[in-house]
Amino acid sequence: xxxVSVPAPRTPLNLDVxxxxxxGRDEQKGTLxxxxxxxxxxxxxxxxxxxxxxxxxxxxxxxxxRKVAATVIWKNQVGCGIKxxxxxxxxxxIVDDLIYFVESSRSERRGLMDRIFKKVG
Numbered sequence: 001x002x003x004v005s006v007p008a009p010r011t012p013l014n015l016d017v018x019x020x021x022x023x024g025r026d027e028q029k030g031t032l033x034x035x036x037x038x039x040x041x042x043x044x045x046x047x048x049x050x051x052x053x054x055x056x057x058x059x060x061x062x063x064x065x066r067k068v069a070a071t072v073i074w075k076n077q078v079g080c081g082i083k084x085x086x087x088x089x090x091x092x093x094i095v096d097d098l099i100y101f102v103e104s105s106r107s108e109r110r111g112l113m114d115r116i117f118k119k120v121g
Contacts, residue, residue, distance in 0.1 A: 008036035013102045015059055017042070022054035022069070030079065032059070035102070037095055039070070043079035051075065055082065061101050066094045 015032045019042065030044030042057070049055070049072045057068045068091055070082040086092045 008038045010034040010036050010041075011099050011102055015098075015102075017057050017059040019044075019055050019057045021049075022056055027058075032057075033079070035095070035099055037084075037092070037099065039073065039081060039083040041079060042082055049075055049080050054085070057082075059098070061094075061098050066098070068094060 012034050013032055015035075017030055017032055018027045019030055020027045028044055028046070030042050033041045033043050035041075051072055051074055053072045055070050055072065057070055059066055059068075069085045069087065071085055072080045073083050074081045084091070084095055086095075
């Protein structure tokens with residue numbers, strides 16, 4: 001029986017990033033729309049990638065610039081699905097930190113809204 005690969009749970013986000021093909025010089029701008037420990041959806045205008053191409057992402061979390069290598073898994077008209085290609089544990093930690101940052105920011109906003117609704121109600 002063949003094992004079915006289940007994708008890791010996705011965390012929605014709206015994070016501006018720059019990226020380039022691993023052999024390219026020109027950076028492009030895009031937006032990460034969802035992320036998991038294994039990959040993300042990268043939305044961007046212009047420029048097409050092919051499945052299997054390697055790219056390098058650069059994003060900023062808590063004022064610190066981060067770089068992560070990835071491979072394009074699939075593409076459509078608005079962007080592509082990418083799989084992170086961590087070179088070491090630090091690369092994995094960078095992605096995990098980003099997910100934690102997004103989820104904790106979201107839960108802080110939720111807590112603030114709950115307090116506001118309790119006062120209003």
